[in-house]
Amino acid sequence: xxxxxxxxxxxxxxxxxxDEAIPLVEGDGxxxxxxxxPGMFHVAFLRSQHAHARxxxxxxxxxxxxxxxxKVLTGQELLGKVDPFRSMPNRFSGGESVxxxxxVEKVRxxxxxxxxxxxxxxxxxxxxxxxxxxxxxxxxxVTDPRRGERDDAPLIHDTCVNxxxxxxxxxxxxVDDAFRNAHIVAERSxxxxxxxxxxLESRGCVAxxxxxxxxxxxxxxxxxxxxxxxxxxxxxxMPETDVRVIVPHTGGGxxxxxxxxxxxxxxxxxxxxxxxxxxxxxxxxxxxxxxxxARDQYLEVRMAADKEGRILAISSEVWVxxxxxxxxxxxxxxxxxQTAGLMPGPYRIGAMRYRTxxxxxxxxxxxxxxxxxxxxxxxxxxxxxxEVAGKLGLDPMQMRLKNLIPHEAMPxxxxxxxxxxxxxxxxxxxxxxxxxxxxxxxxxQERAGGNGKLRGVGLVCYAELTGLGTSTAxxxxxxLQPGRDAVTLRLETSGVLTIAAALPSxxxxxxxxxxxxxxxxxxxxxxxxxxxxxxxxSAPYGFGTFASRTAVFGSGATIKAARELRQRILAMAAFxxxxxxxxxxxxxxxxxxxxxxxxxxxxxxxxxxxxxxxDIPQELNPGFEVTAxxxxxxxSFAGAAHIAVVDVDPKTGHVEILRYVAAExxxxxxxxxxxxxxxxxxxxxxxxxxxLEELVYDEQxxxxxxxxxxxxxxxxxxxxxxxxxxxxxxxxxxxxxKGCGEGSTTGGLASVVCAIADALRRKGGDIxxxxxxxxRVLRGLGVLSPQG
Amino acid sequence: MCTHPRPIAGTSPASWPRGRWRRRWRGREADxxxxxxxxxxxxxxxxxxxxPVRLSLADFLRDHLHFTGTHVGCEHGVCGACTIxxxxxxxxxxxxxxxxxxxxxxxxxxxxxxxxxxxxxxxxAFLENFALQCGYxxxxxxxxxxxxxxxxxxxxxxxxxxxxxGNLCRxxxxxxxxxxxxxxxxxxxxxxxxxxxx
Numbered sequence: 001x002x003x004x005x006x007x008x009x010x011x012x013x014x015x016x017x018x019d020e021a022i023p024l025v026e027g028d029g030x031x032x033x034x035x036x037x038p039g040m041f042h043v044a045f046l047r048s049q050h051a052h053a054r055x056x057x058x059x060x061x062x063x064x065x066x067x068x069x070x071k072v073l074t075g076q077e078l079l080g081k082v083d084p085f086r087s088m089p090n091r092f093s094g095g096e097s098v099x100x101x102x103x104v105e106k107v108r109x110x111x112x113x114x115x116x117x118x119x120x121x122x123x124x125x126x127x128x129x130x131x132x133x134x135x136x137x138x139x140x141x142v143t144d145p146r147r148g149e150r151d152d153a154p155l156i157h158d159t160c161v162n163x164x165x166x167x168x169x170x171x172x173x174x175v176d177d178a179f180r181n182a183h184i185v186a187e188r189s190x191x192x193x194x195x196x197x198x199x200l201e202s203r204g205c206v207a208x209x210x211x212x213x214x215x216x217x218x219x220x221x222x223x224x225x226x227x228x229x230x231x232x233x234x235x236x237x238m239p240e241t242d243v244r245v246i247v248p249h250t251g252g253g254x255x256x257x258x259x260x261x262x263x264x265x266x267x268x269x270x271x272x273x274x275x276x277x278x279x280x281x282x283x284x285x286x287x288x289x290x291x292x293x294a295r296d297q298y299l300e301v302r303m304a305a306d307k308e309g310r311i312l313a314i315s316s317e318v319w320v321x322x323x324x325x326x327x328x329x330x331x332x333x334x335x336x337x338q339t340a341g342l343m344p345g346p347y348r349i350g351a352m353r354y355r356t357x358x359x360x361x362x363x364x365x366x367x368x369x370x371x372x373x374x375x376x377x378x379x380x381x382x383x384x385x386x387e388v389a390g391k392l393g394l395d396p397m398q399m400r401l402k403n404l405i406p407h408e409a410m411p412x413x414x415x416x417x418x419x420x421x422x423x424x425x426x427x428x429x430x431x432x433x434x435x436x437x438x439x440x441x442x443x444x445q446e447r448a449g450g451n452g453k454l455r456g457v458g459l460v461c462y463a464e465l466t467g468l469g470t471s472t473a474x475x476x477x478x479x480l481q482p483g484r485d486a487v488t489l490r491l492e493t494s495g496v497l498t499i500a501a502a503l504p505s506x507x508x509x510x511x512x513x514x515x516x517x518x519x520x521x522x523x524x525x526x527x528x529x530x531x532x533x534x535x536x537x538s539a540p541y542g543f544g545t546f547a548s549r550t551a552v553f554g555s556g557a558t559i560k561a562a563r564e565l566r567q568r569i570l571a572m573a574a575f576x577x578x579x580x581x582x583x584x585x586x587x588x589x590x591x592x593x594x595x596x597x598x599x600x601x602x603x604x605x606x607x608x609x610x611x612x613x614x615d616i617p618q619e620l621n622p623g624f625e626v627t628a629x630x631x632x633x634x635x636s637f638a639g640a641a642h643i644a645v646v647d648v649d650p651k652t653g654h655v656e657i658l659r660y661v662a663a664e665x666x667x668x669x670x671x672x673x674x675x676x677x678x679x680x681x682x683x684x685x686x687x688x689x690x691x692l693e694e695l696v697y698d699e700q701x702x703x704x705x706x707x708x709x710x711x712x713x714x715x716x717x718x719x720x721x722x723x724x725x726x727x728x729x730x731x732x733x734x735x736x737x738k739g740c741g742e743g744s745t746t747g748g749l750a751s752v753v754c755a756i757a758d759a760l761r762r763k764g765g766d767i768x769x770x771x772x773x774x775x776r777v778l779r780g781l782g783v784l785s786p787q788g
Numbered sequence: 789m790c791t792h793p794r795p796i797a798g799t800s801p802a803s804w805p806r807g808r809w810r811r812r813w814r815g816r817e818a819d820x821x822x823x824x825x826x827x828x829x830x831x832x833x834x835x836x837x838x839x840p841v842r843l844s845l846a847d848f849l850r851d852h853l854h855f856t857g858t859h860v861g862c863e864h865g866v867c868g869a870c871t872i873x874x875x876x877x878x879x880x881x882x883x884x885x886x887x888x889x890x891x892x893x894x895x896x897x898x899x900x901x902x903x904x905x906x907x908x909x910x911x912x913a914f915l916e917n918f919a920l921q922c923g924y925x926x927x928x929x930x931x932x933x934x935x936x937x938x939x940x941x942x943x944x945x946x947x948x949x950x951x952x953x954g955n956l957c958r959x960x961x962x963x964x965x966x967x968x969x970x971x972x973x974x975x976x977x978x979x980x981x982x983x984x985x986x
Contacts, residue, residue, distance in 0.1 A: 017915060024923030025911050027857025027897030031924065034856035123842070200861045200869055200924040200958050251859070251924030252958050284862040507921025507959045673918040677964055681921065684961030708866035708956075716949040716962040 011516035011526055012735075015673035018512035019530075020505065029249040032204040032221040037211065037277040041070055043267055044125035044280075046115040046132050047289065048107035051362035051701020052156070054137040055105055055114065062131040063117060068124035072132070073116040073270065075102035082269060083235045085260065087165065087326030090333045091477035094164025097157050097332075097360065099325040101262035101269075107136070108156055108324035109364050110703055111289025116266050118278060141701035145319040145359035146298060156324060156360045165322055165332035166358035168477070170341070172415045173351025178313030182304035186388045190380035191769040192749075193694035194296035194321065197369050198713050199506075201251025202287035205264040206279045207271035214244035214537070218268055221250050223258040224544030226502050227329070229536050231260050232268055247534040253506040254685070255368040256291050258546045260328040263290065288706045292367025293695060296321040297339060299380045309392050309399040313351035313415075314381065316340055322358040323365035330368050330478065332358040337476040338373025343381055344414045346425040346463035346639050347403040352415040362701040368546065370685055371745040374464065379690075379750040379770070382460045386754055390761065396754075397438060400461050400641075401429060418465065423637040424665040427727040429461055432641035432663035435725050441645060441659075445762075453647035453656075456759025460750040461641045466739030467552025467731070469633040484631045485542035485549075487557035489518065489565050491624035493610050495589065495603025497524055499558060500532040502542035503550045508678060508741060510550045513670040517555045517735065521562035522569075523586030524602065540627050548638075548739025551670060553630055556734035561628035569602070572609065572620045576600055636731030638738040640664040642683070642747035648759040650781055653774030655691055655756055657720045662747060664724065667731045667738030679744040680722045686748015688714045690756075691771050826890040830855065831899030839886045845879075846870045848886035849896060857897040857927050861956070868955035871928035872896050878935045897927040900934075910934050910972045919968035921959035928955050933969045942973055 006014040023029055060072040078101055085099040103114045115132055119125035142148040142156060148163045156163055179185055201221060208217040215238070222228055225245040233240035250257065263280055271278040282290060300317040318340045326332035340356035358366075389399040404425040405412045411421040432438075441457050448455035465472075470483030488500040499518055503510050511531035519526045532538050542553075566586070573591040574581040577598045585594055592599030609621055645659040662683065669675050692712040696704045705711040730736025749770075756772050760780045767780035778784045827836045830853060837852055844863070849855045849872070861869035863882045870882040873895040900908035907915070910933050920926045929952065936943060936951040943951070948969045949962070957965060 015918070017918075021915055021918075021920055021923070024920055024926055025915050025930075026901065026907065027855075027927055029857070029923050031856075031859065033850075033860070036851075123840075198958055200867060200922070200956065201859070202861075249923065251861075251922045254958075284864065284867075507923070509921075673964075677918055677921055677960055680961035680963050681959045682961075685958070707864055708862050709864070713956060713958065715953040715956060716966065717953045719961050719963070721945070721966075722961065722963060 011519040012668070012670050013672070014516070015671055016512060016516055016526065018509040018674070020509055020512060024249065031201055031249045031251055032206065032219060033281045035206045035219055035248060037206065037208060040206070040277040040279050041118045041120065041274065042122040042125050042279050043270065044117050044122060044129050045113045045263065045286070046117065046129045046134070047286070048103065048110055048112040048114055050107060050136050050138050051110045051141040052139040052154070053107050054139065055103060055107060056135040056137050058115065059133040060115065063128040066124065066128045066131060068120045069128045070118040070120070070274065072128070073102065073118070073266065075100050075104035075114070078102060078269065079104060082237070085262070085328040088329060088331045088478065090166060090331045092166050092168040092333060092337065094162070094167045095157060095160030097160065097165060097326045099262065099328065101266050109362050110701055111364055112324070113262055113290070116270065118270055118274065141362040143361055143363065143697055143699060143701050145321040145357065145361060148359045148361050149357060156362060160360055163360040164357055165326045165360050166336050168337060169355045171353040172417070173313065175313045175315055175351045175353040178351045179304040182312055183307035184305050184388060184391055185302065186384055186391065187300065187302045188380065188384045188387060189768050190299040190301060190376065190383065192295045192297050192376050192379070192689065193771055194293050195689060195693040195695060196288070196291065196293050197252065197254035197256035198711070199252030199254060199256055202282040202284060203257065203261065203263070203291055204281040205267050206277060207267040208277045209271045209275045211277065212244065215242040216268055216272060217244045217246065218264065219246045219248055220264055221257055222247055223253045223504060223506070223546055225504065225534060225536050226541050227544060228260065232265065235265060236268060236272070245536045247504040250504060250506045253545065254370045255546060258544070259292050259330060259367040284708065285706055288711065289364050289703055292327055292369070293323060293364045294366055294369035295335065295376065295689070296366065297335065297376050299339070299376065301380045301384050303384045303388055305388050307392065309389060309394045309402050311347055311349050311403050314343060314349055315353045316343060318354060318356040320358045320366065321361050321363065323361060323363045325365045327365045327367040332366065333477055334368050335366060335373045339377045341416050341476055342374055343377040344416050345378055345381060346405055346420070346461050348405050348409065348412065349415045363697055370682065371742040374462065374746045375686060375689060375749040378460065378462045378746045379753045382750045382754050383757055386757065397433060397459050400459065401426070404429060404461060420463065420637050422729060422731050423463070423639045424727045424729045425461060425463065425639045428639055428663040428665050429641040431725050431727045432643050432661050435663065435723060436643045436659070436661040438643065453649055454759040454762050456646045456648060456755040456757070458644045458751040458753065458755030458758055459641065460747060460754055462639065462743065462746045462750065464548070464638045464743030464746065465635040466548040466638050467632055467733055467737070468547060468549060468635040469631045471633045472635055482543035484629050485553040485557055486540035486627055486629045487514070487554060487561050488540045488625065488627040489558070489561045491565070491602060491606045493606050495528065495601060495606045497522065497529045498532060499529065500539040501554050501557070502533065502536065502539040503545050503554050504534045505545065508545070508550065509671060509674045510545065510554055513551055513674065514554045514558045516670050517558045518562050521559055522566055524589045528589045548741045548743070551737045551739055552632055552636060552733045555670065555737050556632060557628045557630035559734050560630055561626040564626045564628065565624060568622060568624060569605065572605060572616060573600060575616065575620050576605065576608070630734065632733040636667060636733050636738045638666050638740060638743050640743060640747055642751040644751035644755040646752065646755040646759055648756060648777060650763065650783070653777035655772055655777065657687065657752065660720050661723045662725065662744065663727055664744070665728050666726070666740040667728055668736035669728060670737065675740050676724055678740050679724060682742060682744030683722055683748040684714055684719045686745040687719060687752055689749045689771065690752035691718065694771050824887050826887055828889050829893045831895060841885065841887050843886045844882055845884040845886050845889050846881035849881060855896050855898050859924050859927055861924065868928040868932065869925050871931045871955065873931055873935070878931050897930055900930065908934070909975055910937065913968045913972035913975065917964050917968035917971055919960065919965045925955060925957040929957065929965055933972070936969065937973055937976065941976060945970065
């Protein structure tokens with residue numbers, strides 16, 4: 001089924017059509033909600049209608065009496081039986097947050113789960129939810145992080161002073177000197193609203209009791225099967241080896257499905273208790289309040305530059321509205337620490353300072369979501385660069401060129417202590433400028449306006465650290481340090497190679513990529529290679545799919561395992577063919593002498609190895625199964641330059657993207673078409689962030705945007721055709737690969753916000769708050785008066 | 789586009805029925821439990837079933853007839869993942885009651901392939917153009933794309949984007965999907981089209 005036409009006869013670098021896509025395009029996907037087990041019960045949750053309240057009493061009598069209802073579970077029953085989620089340790093924690101799976105004593109956000117109803121069908125379960133009477137004692141709600149950190153603000157967690165879940169100050173280099181001696185100092189505020197991943201498939205699970213040899217089998221729409229297994233066992237206080245986690249086809253993840261949530265754990269508990277399969281599917285209205293949110297940041301950024309436009313120092317104050325709990329697993333530190341810490345991006349910045357806070361509020365908790373803190377770090381810095389360039393009379397492109405870390409300076413350690421090398425920042429900028437004909441864009445901008453619109457050009461550069469190994473935590477201060485994943489290669493008796501890795505895809509085609517890598521390493525036909533990726537019962541231990549790492553980890557481990565396997569194959573073939581090992585090679589799944597005078601197929605070899613073992617010396621037959629772990633140790637920097645051209649309508653505030661050019665360095669590319677899909681998909685989410693996506697809460701902490709008619713994500717009409725170009729350079733990781741799943745989201749936000757600000761500046765306006773809704777654009781133009 | 793976000797009436801949890809309204813609601817329980825016998829043709833075969841009147845067509849297809857290819861993404865008619873063909877035109881199966889489909893002819897993604905198992909040309913174009921990533925929006929995208937090409941066999945890029953604007957995709961940024969539809973249109977011009985959606 002795969003495309004046999006390889007580029008230069010190598011699978012890596014060819015746009016192989018992925019086998020994974022076939023069942024999906026034919027309607028034979030097996031997503032979570034497609035799973036049905038005999039005797040299955042269904043769960044619906046009663047969710048808090050208040051943002052902040054004491055729970056005085058919960059009356060479940062009528063719910064329990066409804067025909068078809070099996071059980072109603074409350075938080076009280078779970079006390080002492082399971083462990084609640086205590087916020088993951090982080091060196092910069094402000095305090096501890098404890099999240100009970102079902103609220104006990106207090107609810108802290110609208111939508112927090114209070115009861116779980118188990119019934120024979122979902123509709124009955126929902127009917128029963130309506131019959132539960134909760135007596136709330138409302139408390140004042142915290143809905144703004146800058147008010148929430150004040151001494152007089154209501155406390156959401158007794159152990160978190162000033163509602164700080166995370167707080168950190170950092171300084172490197174002589175920042176005060178730099179600002180004192182600067183030719184120019186500029187300061188800017190930046191606000192990005194709250195959003196969510198909006199996976200088209202929301203969350204869900206089926207918890208099975210003794211569905212196979214395992215006591216507990218959990219099918220879950222998730223990115224990290226082994227991590228789920230580990231914490232399930234821990235919190236349910238059962239042996240990890242009694243738990244099996246299976247990830248079915250998953251309709252989007254984007255980081256939202258990388259957190260540990262109460263609902264699936266409740267279902268696991270119920271399945272064990274009731275000894276029946278228990279299913280929960282999150283409907284969309286639930287998803288808007290029950291699954292993690294992202295962004296919702298306020299930044300004040302300052303820059304010191306010399307008269308040539310070289311950046312001397314940056315300083316930032318960051319507030320992130322991280323919601324009611326420190327999200328389990330990644331902690332509330334993700335966005336606050338990354339936004340502040342990664343602000344230097346691809347630029348040479350010798351001095352930096354930041355003070356960042358993750359302030360608890362009475363809203364849905366914030367968790368990791370595509371590119372995490374990088375989009376706001378980049379967007380705020382890029383807007384400031386444009387402002388400084390304007391004041392100095394420099395073209396924005398020239399200022400960036402002056403400040404990008406050039407090859408000659410690499411390896412370069414930036415003020416945030418990250419080392420940049422093997423990355424093409426300047427070539428990407430030059431390529432984007434050339435392909436967009438940047439000079440022509442600026443000339444057209446001068447001439448534009450005949451249609452009454454304001455023309456804007458946004459040019460941004462960013463750095464993206466991918467494939468992080470054990471030397472770096474995923475977020476500063478987090479004590480969770482993933483960085484080793486394993487792959488098992490096994491040559492089956494039929495001569496087919498199986499690659500097993502706990503690296504589920506949500507569309508990234510990880511397993512096709514690894515098959516391509518194995519194909520080249522082993523000289524096998526691509527169609528003779530298959531894969532398993534989603535089942536802890538059959539894949540070796542791995543952290544899973546997040547942080548743009550699977551191409552690096554999965555491929556690196558595949559290469560290591562394949563090299564060992566190849567050695568074993570050739571050693572046995574040398575014996576079977578009575579030929580020296582140096583004269584043997586493998587192509588098209590056949591081992592043969594270089595002069596092709598004798599050969600043996602891998603299929604024959606595998607069969608002999610298993611069924612005729614007595615004919616082969618033991619030392620030559622250790623088995624055709626190899627597991628390899630890979631830790632690249634350091635991350636691999638990817639980078640890019642994006643250019644967005646917009647027309648802003650000064651009468652309606654509408655923004656139209658006329659043109660979008662991206663020049664990316666994503667390292668050695670395994671499957672170009674798949675990579676292109678990832679990059680464009682990321683740009684689309686960044687554009688959504690810049691223009692449309694915003695979750696709004698009122699002063700009482702009530703969510704106002706709870707349907708897709710209120711929370712807008714881009715359609716085919718809002719995303720322009722992306723002109724994508726590459727200036728790739730290999731990383732230092734095995735295979736030269738880099739991750740590419742998230743970086744482009746940063747470019748999508750930053751380029752569009754800069755283009756809009758550029759357009760508004762032509763009429764003396766500006767814009768600091770995003771998404772750039774028509775209202776905010778018109779306010780930025782002075783057409784609407786500023787809000788009080 | 790919504791510039792002043794406000795809740796859709798009745799969907800904010802704080803406005804769910806309470807007290808007096810709930811007692812009236814419970815009195816209607818007998819209505820809620822009512823069922824009806826329906827006959828629906830799906831992918832060329834007729835099915836007779838007794839269904840609750842409040843059952844959506846999407847849930848009927850997926851849970852009662854086991855055609856799980858049609859996906860549910862929002863249950864309020866916005867995302868388009870549930871799009872099927874109802875009496876020859878696309879429809880949101882999440883907003884249609886099963887009882888409304890009594891006597892109707894429905895085609896789902898499972899009905900797109902030919903009798904011999906060959907993929908529909910638009911499915912083939914999606915596969916060859918990498919027009920799906922997670923695959924969740926794909927069933928709805930295919931039904932909408934097929935309807936577009938039936939109505940307009942030679943669309944330009946803008947017409948394709950406009951036709952697909954009611955189908956959300958969160959993974960792809962739409963470009964590969966648009967390219968697949970344009971490729972399918974070109975391929976259909978080369979070979980004479982055979983009747984696709986019945």
